[in-house]
Amino acid sequence: MSTLTQRHKNQISQWIGSPKRQKFTLLYKISRDGCNAKTFHSYCDNKGPTVTVLYNTDYSVYGGYASVSWNSKGTYSTDPKAFLFKLEYNGSEEPVMFPNITNGTNAIFGSSSYGPTFGNGNDLCCFTETVSKSGSTFPLNGNTSGLGNNYSLKGENYNSVMNGHLQVMDLEVYSVEEQQLFHKPWIRDFDWSRKLEEEIKDKVATYKPLPGLDLQQARILLVGQVGAGKSSYFNTINSIFRGHISAQANAGSAEHSLTTSYRIYQVRDGYAGKPFKFRLCDTRGLEEDQGLDDHEVGYLLDGHVPDRYKFNPAVPLSPDALGFVKSPMLTDKIHCVAFVVDGSTVDVIPEKVMERVKAMQVRMNQRGIPQVVLLTKIDRICEEISDDVSKVFFSPAMKESVDRVAMVMGLPRSHILPVKNYECEVELDQNTNILSLLSLRRILHFVDDFLYNKLDEIEADQLKQVKISE
Ligand SMILES: Nc1nc2c(ncn2[C@@H]2O[C@H](COP(=O)(O)OP(=O)(O)O)[C@@H](O)[C@H]2O)c(=O)[nH]1
Numbered sequence: 001m002s003t004l005t006q007r008h009k010n011q012i013s014q015w016i017g018s019p020k021r022q023k024f025t026l027l028y029k030i031s032r033d034g035c036n037a038k039t040f041h042s043y044c045d046n047k048g049p050t051v052t053v054l055y056n057t058d059y060s061v062y063g064g065y066a067s068v069s070w071n072s073k074g075t076y077s078t079d080p081k082a083f084l085f086k087l088e089y090n091g092s093e094e095p096v097m098f099p100n101i102t103n104g105t106n107a108i109f110g111s112s113s114y115g116p117t118f119g120n121g122n123d124l125c126c127f128t129e130t131v132s133k134s135g136s137t138f139p140l141n142g143n144t145s146g147l148g149n150n151y152s153l154k155g156e157n158y159n160s161v162m163n164g165h166l167q168v169m170d171l172e173v174y175s176v177e178e179q180q181l182f183h184k185p186w187i188r189d190f191d192w193s194r195k196l197e198e199e200i201k202d203k204v205a206t207y208k209p210l211p212g213l214d215l216q217q218a219r220i221l222l223v224g225q226v227g228a229g230k231s232s233y234f235n236t237i238n239s240i241f242r243g244h245i246s247a248q249a250n251a252g253s254a255e256h257s258l259t260t261s262y263r264i265y266q267v268r269d270g271y272a273g274k275p276f277k278f279r280l281c282d283t284r285g286l287e288e289d290q291g292l293d294d295h296e297v298g299y300l301l302d303g304h305v306p307d308r309y310k311f312n313p314a315v316p317l318s319p320d321a322l323g324f325v326k327s328p329m330l331t332d333k334i335h336c337v338a339f340v341v342d343g344s345t346v347d348v349i350p351e352k353v354m355e356r357v358k359a360m361q362v363r364m365n366q367r368g369i370p371q372v373v374l375l376t377k378i379d380r381i382c383e384e385i386s387d388d389v390s391k392v393f394f395s396p397a398m399k400e401s402v403d404r405v406a407m408v409m410g411l412p413r414s415h416i417l418p419v420k421n422y423e424c425e426v427e428l429d430q431n432t433n434i435l436s437l438l439s440l441r442r443i444l445h446f447v448d449d450f451l452y453n454k455l456d457e458i459e460a461d462q463l464k465q466v467k468i469s470e
């Protein structure tokens with residue numbers, strides 16, 4: 001598993017300066033492959049541009065980039081594009097790039113006895129020969145005695161970048177190349193046409209929950225971190241059917257939840273038309289130490305919470321709350337949960353938030369409620385998608401995000417639904433509409449799966465009753 005976050009990859013891509021996003025492939029990692037110069041060279045020589053990243057025991061992250069390949073010839077290579085950098089210092093983001101100041105001469109040194117080595121007299125020599133792990137740390141035996149020789153430190157020094165030592169938790173080397181789109185989609189692609197848009201729009205508009213259950217509408221609960229795009233998802237779906245961009249739900253960026261009330265939103269067929277047979281239930285955000293918790297989610301799932309219920313951070317939801325629905329029917333309950341996840345930060349979801357999510361999933365699983373992920377802000381994952389949403393199934397970065405979310409959420413990949421919400425647009429876009437409508441149609445299919453199970457249960461119960469009375 002790579003340790004470098006998407007944000008760091010974006011930063012390094014920006015420093016490399018290519019207009020296209022870079023693709024990072026992990027070649028070598030000392031905690032996985034062992035800290036040995038020969039191993040480093042066998043994995044990293046002749047691989048084109050690479051970036052070396054060190055993670056030290058003080059949570060500082062730094063390293064170097066070279067646009068020329070590593071080799072084991074015992075010589076320096078010239079590389080005017082090489083640079084050193086720091087990304088984090090003591091766990092805080094502090095991105096600084098240290099450019100080469102000698103026209104690229106002696107940019108890197110390749111030798112079978114040396115690990116990644118930048119600069120002459122060594123601006124940064126990571127290690128030589130073999131370094132054994134001590135506890136969970138690698139006490140690297142390299143040196144930085146020539147720090148500033150070939151790279152401009154911009155006033156920084158050994159202490160302000162490396163905390164004055166080379167004790168690291170890990171060191172990784174990635175190859176970097178311009179991200180190319182796949183030639184074939186990584187899942188089924190669609191014909192992004194007006195016809196398809198109309199087709200799915202119609203499917204969603206004419207959706208009716210399974211008959212025989214006395215259900216007026218399907219209820220979909222949106223759950224996710226503050227700022228993930230829950231309110232914007234409702235706004236997007238609502239805009240599509242309104243025929244223009246609407247911002248009925250309060251969306252925006254704030255540290256804490258802007259959404260403080262529980263809202264059961266309906267979407268209408270055009271201007272002042274009839275509401276459709278589904279509801280999007282918008283909750284307040286999930287936060288590390290406050291906001292929605294699994295206990296409240298239990299009440300939401302079971303349909304105890306009335307529309308416009310005002311969450312009170314100081315008082316947890318309880319049956320004494322005003323308007324608490326004492327005996328909810330199936331129609332009041334939640335029939336599918338959509339976790340809304342910001343696609344551009346999937347690799348930095350705080351552990352405490354994940355713990356909350358897992359606790360919520362337990363409650364959903366107990367009730368057999370299907371779960372999907374709406375993966376938002378996909379325009380921030382990939383340039384190409386940002387230009388044209390229909391590239392979504394051709395983007396390697398997108399596939400990586402989907403795989404990652406599927407893994408952390410413990411859901412099949414087919415339950416991860418990428419979407420691009422309207423956020424600053426003034427006009428509707430056909431492909432954006434299609435992707436959002438597809439996600440909603442999938443969700444409605446999951447609702448049906450849940451309802452079929454309910455129907456089976458009810459019929460089995462009725463059969464039992466008949467048998468008992470016989
Ligand atoms: N670029 C981009 N921004 C988005 C997207 N979805 C939401 N946003 C923005 O993210 C911020 C938070 O969205 P919001 O819907 O209020 O999140 P909530 O807290 O989950 O309800 C807003 O500024 C939105 O404009 C998206 O798909 N792409």
Ligand SMILES: [Mg+2]
Pocket residue numbers: 230231232250251258259282283
């Ligand atoms: Mg909101």
